[in-house]
Amino acid sequence: MRVRLLALGDVPPRLAEAVLAGLPRPYAGGEIGRLAVSLESCYDRQRAQVDAACLIEQVPNPESDWLIMGLTGVDLFMPALTYVFGISHLGGRRGLVSWYRLRPEKDSPDAPALFVRRIITEVVHELGHGDGLVHCVVPDCAMHRSLWPEAIDLKHPAYCPACLATLTSGSEQP
């Protein structure tokens, strides 16, 4: 399975490259591209946020053996939640991750590296959903659910053995 990272709008320099280089097994490289989207049509004026379920519909369907992940800096929400870090269609091989909430405090040790690590971990999380994985109880697995940015730091940007086994045995999945 290869991964196409699509920049929605401006992406910090070298971020997409760092994310692609940081993807764990079972992903086998990929490519980087851009995607023109209409944020206006998904923007909620009262919340001053972008509707994640609306925006993901602008991410194209991948060809077989590919996963598509959009990268954006806009603040995403779902109706029942204050914010989300990302969204995927379960098993649909496409998703979206926002770094809006992932920036560490300025005085965090090694904030730039921590920022990239959080983004990679959430990209791995959404790719997992896109490839059919549900949330995992293993605390340091990328598929563990994180509600706060600091909780992401407790996870590895990789799958636990059970999640990895599910992914690599999943060639018969729809």
Ligand SMILES: [Zn+2]
């Ligand atoms: Zn999740």
Ligand SMILES: [Zn+2]
């Ligand atoms: Zn797991």
